Amino acid sequence: MTIDDAPRETLRGGPREMLRWVASGAAVSRADLSRLSGLSPSTVSQRVEALISQGLLEETGAGRSRGGRRPRQLAVPTGGAVVGAIDLGAHHARVGTLDLSGRVVQGRTLPVRIEDGPEAVLDALLAEVAALAAVPLSDQAARGDAAVGALRGIGIGIPGPVQHATGRIVSPSRMPGWNGFDVAAFCAGQIDVPVIVDNDANLMALGAHRTAHPELDHAVYIKAGTGIGSGVISSGRLHRGAQGSAGDISHCRVVADPAPPCTCGNAGCLEAVASGAALVTALREQGVPVSDLTGVLRLIDDGDRHATALARQAGRAIGEILAVVVNFFNPQVVAIGGRLADCEPLLASMRGTLYERCLPLATQTLLIERVSAGQDVGITGAAHLVIDHVVAAA
């Protein structure tokens, strides 16, 4: 099953939002929800009623009084419905199940070999999701009568350009054998739940945004790992653009001398200058024996001159592109995630370039940060995407 149109939160304080408030601890009682949502107590009561009857929320006894009647505490049921999520990377995939509030129930990291082709890779990952979903209570005693382990949908993040609407992969740089593959259709054939496919950077953006800044309207999240991508939040929603390729800045040209050739056939692409893969290649060409990004990061940590210089150059390159983006889009926050986000020299140069090249008005109140949520950002975003559809439809 493929889902093409964006979810609409018809109602202020819709079901998703309520679930999230409760799950995050922002709301514990109906009264809290009423205050948060701005809805009247009666409406909230009615809503909560509906959510409870759907098994998406449960009452867990009474809380502390604050000078009046004690609140009836609400919680997202543990062991209830879950969604599956897959965050596919260049060498590893993060797979997990999450409850309907977006909290990770189980997460696992598996090695993958992209070059084995889509069928083999996806088969293995789907099997893992199915296995996780079937035993969501592995480490807890069975409890309650809620339908245990009902898998409501799967979200998949792909490290390359995806047409979200169709679920099809389009000309990926580093995924040989995947071009044109319809991930959504394939998965739909393997497992009978809604499958939503999106770019990994988009999912990171959504996950990070919902986790760290749900209240902000406009944000840009950069994912700098083996490749470079970005996800855009506009008016609180993921902006995908006309073809679903929004945020794909990997082949924007940056000044670099010499301009390194890119897998896309051009030279001087951001990805060819500032991605993890580019750093590895560049160091090797300088005769430094590194095998992968981990090695490069270790060298930088150790203060290696060449590696650090390259990191700085990468930071400037990212900053250069990001400066245009910030001027153009004027977001409230720019956050960088991915493995390169932990590289201090890179981050520092990026920040510097950004402040130097942006309109003062645009950087005046701009937050520039690191994506804080850890290895589960991707699957969190994927889950949110699925939840947004599944719960809204409920």
Next chain:
Amino acid sequence: MTIDDAPRETLRGGPREMLRWVASGAAVSRADLSRLSGLSPSTVSQRVEALISQGLLEETGAGRSRGGRRPRQLAVPTGGAVVGAIDLGAHHARVGTLDLSGRVVQGRTLPVRIEDGPEAVLDALLAEVAALAAVPLSDQAARGDAAVGALRGIGIGIPGPVQHATGRIVSPSRMPGWNGFDVAAFCAGQIDVPVIVDNDANLMALGAHRTAHPELDHAVYIKAGTGIGSGVISSGRLHRGAQGSAGDISHCRVVADPAPPCTCGNAGCLEAVASGAALVTALREQGVPVSDLTGVLRLIDDGDRHATALARQAGRAIGEILAVVVNFFNPQVVAIGGRLADCEPLLASMRGTLYERCLPLATQTLLIERVSAGQDVGITGAAHLVIDHVVAAA
């Protein structure tokens, strides 16, 4: 009176949209409106009733039958309420009144001297608007009993950074004496109607979008005249960003050798390379005696080698920045307006650069065009902004 928050079209087929449909001729009867809006006939009838009673719509007899009952024709009353609009430019201002459907009733171009300071300039322009609004039927016989010439609000476009929320101007490049001036507050003191202030590029974007592509979700409009700005439409709405500075790409750095100094203190800014002002300066430095942009455009038309080369360079510079924007934002359409939009060599280089530097996926279905609406795009956009507020509030 200052208006701070964005308009929300709470209702599908809201009053504005209905007015626009009727005014544009897309709808002539209630039945048409029902088909267009997807609302039930009963709802439409009720709505139309309300609009008629507010004097925003009128019935003008019966139309042709199409095999059944004849439709009762609807029209936007001529000589009814109007909004005023001012599109301030570097040397001229376009001033006009528009009816509530966004159609220009009267338009006039006045010479202005920005350097006279905000009070003098705005006083003159407001006086002109007031004069126009007082006699909206100058060339028509008085007709009907509708309140004639009721001015419902004024929209103002400023050729520099504006904090839309407050109506304050922030560090403009080419507006000496205007920095920090609160246009909205000043105007509110002079004339007692809502005043909405925005950047001129934003207004051009809104005007062009509503005129040419109201059905598209994501668009970028470039205004290339004396300066360079852009306006962004995201999800059908003007995207202003965190500080209201979104779209301000004038000080993005581009490769240029030598990098010309910019008024902002940096060098190599897009504005310093590709704006009309930059072309004039550059030609003069080459010893070509031109006094203004008109002269430059004439030289290019005449095939002057230096001027044409500069125009091409400008086109490439704009294309370079636009390529990042297109990759990042993935719009459905990019349109260029302003006086430089008629410069063929510039346009050609821009297009070329864009296709060369963008992700194929992003340009695959991308429309690249010239803004077609003429000198009234700006005031049309301004009027739409005002109407969006005024009619929605009605």
Next chain:
DNA sequence: TTACTTAGTTTTGTGATCGAAGAAAGTGAG
């Protein structure tokens, strides 16, 4: 015990919308 707070429910009302039914005003075939 009394007064006050906070929490949550029930009842009733409002506004936007839809759907069904019907009224108004035609066309066109026989």
Next chain:
DNA sequence: CTCACTTTCTTCGATCACAAAACTAAGTAA
């Protein structure tokens, strides 16, 4: 000219999301 059928538009409940008010529940503080 009549009858069947269309198209247009209105009227009249029914529904849905939400709010306001009144009320119950269950506490604290004095």
